[in-house]
């Protein structure tokens with residue numbers, strides 16, 4: 001498979017290593033300093049594009065792939081406010097897009113366990129729940145896309161929660177939480193690749209579900225596997241479509 005990497009930073013460089021290991025060829029690498037090379041002609045040299053750029057860049061990159069009519073795997077987070085519009089345009093234009101807030105198999109297992117646990121906890125109202133995410137200090141968006149997915153998994157399954165609110169550690173936060181609000185606490189520390197924790201707390205104990213990425217390798221391998229999966233498909237997909245944990 002020929003790949004175009006839109007965003008060649010921390011993730012793009014690791015994705016390249018896994019792609020080459022799996023016998024693929026990277027034919028285009030785009031960063032800020034060569035954005036002018038993001039043309040339909042150049043993109044058409046690739047079978048699939050993989051976008052790990054920046055929240056402000058994702059939409060332009062996605063629509064460039066639609067215009068070039070090549071499938072795009074989107075790992076970039078921080079653009080999900082436009083998700084429904086992008087989905088409509090993808091389906092109406094017979095394009096192909098697969099997105100995921102987190103491409104590691106461990107986090108996708110965690111997403112599934114999180115949903116099952118939230119449903120069970122409807123029977124135990126003595127517990128309240130919060131989400132915490134920790135990332136490196138270079139991260140541009142908060143909360144993480146992964147934390148948003150976790151929070152949505154809780155809201156969809158736990159009757160007592162209907163919306164999430166974000167507190168970035170160190171930033172001003174004088175909101176009095178309502179019972180129906182789910183707090184996502186964001187911390188930015190050093191070079192942390194990504195740690196996510198769901199805590200159910202009662203007066204007598206805490207129950208913690210935790211995922212700790214040791215490096216970016218799981219994210220990068222998952223992105224390459226997603227590109228392999230989506231190469232000959234058409235439509236709008238999420239990383240969850242690749243895994244089936246209900247066996």
Ligand SMILES: NC(=O)C1=CN([C@@H]2O[C@H](COP(=O)(O)OP(=O)(O)OC[C@H]3O[C@@H](n4cnc5c(N)ncnc54)[C@H](OP(=O)(O)O)[C@@H]3O)[C@@H](O)[C@H]2O)C=CC1
Nearest residue numbers: 007008009010011031032053057075076077101102103219
């Ligand atoms: N879904 C998942 O599993 C994961 C998602 N992510 C997400 O991926 C994104 C990138 O993360 P990461 O690689 O760590 O970030 P980096 O900042 O290390 O890399 C991003 C790269 O994108 C480039 N870039 C910025 N704007 C544009 C643009 N308009 N067109 C093309 N390239 C551009 C930057 O170029 P330059 O260097 O020139 O500024 C930079 O090299 C983030 O949104 C992050 O949340 C990260 C890990 C896993």
Ligand SMILES: O=C(O)C1=N[C@H](C(=O)O)C[C@H](O)C1
Nearest residue numbers: 077101139144145146193194
């Ligand atoms: O910016 C990062 O590094 C990461 N971002 C993703 C997110 O926003 O969830 C995935 C992973 O946690 C690393």
